[in-house]
Amino acid sequence: MQFQNIVSLGYNCEVSFRxxxxxxxKIKSYPFSWAYIKDQKKFLDALQNLDDILKHEIEVLPWGMFLDKKYGISFHGKGDKAALFQEDGTVNQAVADSMIEELKSRENYLIEKLKKLLESDQTTLFIVKVPSKKDGKENAEFIQGVLKFLKxxxxxxxxxxxxxxEKSHLEFIKFLGEDVCDKFLTVRSVEAFAEDENTQTGGDIAGWMDVIGRCGEYYPSPEEQEKRDERLRNQIQELEKQRDELLTAKNWLDEQYHFKDTRIEELEKWVAELESGKKWLEEHGQEQEKYIAQLRHIISGLMKA
Incomplete structure (x- = not known):
């Protein structure tokens, strides 16, 4: 199967990184691409009420994310997380309000983007990460709920x-019933997920590549391919710029190295001249000492006379 889109439906950022x-x-972001889904049942409710997300109480979490308490979904804000908290650890409400407004605006845009995708003729692979800490029945109900929404x-x-x-947590399959054979659903496993603190580089990355690749190939739309090509061209230009800067630095170092050799030759020449001067002084010093001794002898003789 060929997919024009691959979209994460959680439960955390590991899916988007993979x-x-x-x-x-870079992925095309949608409402839940970089979110953390804390409560599966509430999330299924959120899917049915997309326009209601972030419309109720929002809690600032100690690690700088924003929790939609009604739907149990945490979102990343944009801005300086350090400025989000005051020296005593309390929330800087002015900064929080500004970040929340930006978050609401961004999520509204991404929600509309998801709605357009749902109404499009494009082929899409949606991916959900099944939490290992949930029981099998709860995970099965979550998968069935997402599948029902998409259908x-x-x-x-x-x-x-x-x-x-994870391969060690597939007990939910027996609770899927007939859905396990549904043509729209594929269940795959990896050796291990990443820890929540290391979703970018942790876990069984090779396993993820295998399970996604077995679903089909990614073929972006012509418009998206043009954007990808433009990003690639920009990356190439940036790399060429860095290459030119490195070559300039190398040339400067080569010149300095050549200058160093010249300076060493000059210093060696000066050392040789100093050695010659020292030898001359030593030779003439002996003659002077001899002459001084003769003068002392003459003076001594005159004093005796």
Whole structure:
């Protein structure tokens, strides 16, 4: 199967990082691409009420994320996290309010983007990461709920849902019932997920590449391919600029190295001249001492007379 889009539906950032590894590019972000889904049931409710996300109480978490308390979803804000907290650890409300406004605006845009995707004719692979700490029945209900949402809202039905779990936590499969054979659902496993603190580089990355690759190939739309090509051209230009700067630095070092050799030759010449001067002084010093001794002898003789 060929996919024009690969979209994360959580539960955390590891899915998006693995998508980026697979496509060798930055992902196209959607509402939950970089979110942390704390409560599966609340998340399923959020899917059915997309326009209601971030419309209720929002809590600033100690690590700088923003929790939509109604739907149990944490989002990253944009800005200086250090400025979000005062010296005593309390929230700087002015900074928090500004970051929340930006977050709401950004999520509104991404929600509209998701709605357009659901109404499009494009082929999309959706990926969910199955939490290992949840029980099998709860995970099965979560997967079934996401699958139900996509079937009801993805107009063209050109999609696949990939549920990825750890190999040691596949007990939810027996609770999927007939859905385990659903043509829209694929269940795969990896050896281990990344720790929440290391989602970018941790976990079984090779396993993720395998399970995503077995679902199909990524073929972005012509418009997206043009954007990818433009990003690649910009990256090439930046690398060429860095190369030129390195070559300039190398040439300067070569010149300094050549100058160093010249200076060494001059110093060696000066040392030789100093050695010659020292030898001359030593030779003439002996003659002077002899002459002084003769003068002393003459003076001594005159004094006796």
């Amino acid at each position: 998508i980026e590894d697979f496509i060798h590019d 009801e809202h993805y107009v063209s039905q050109k999609f696949m849902l990939l549920a990825v779990a």
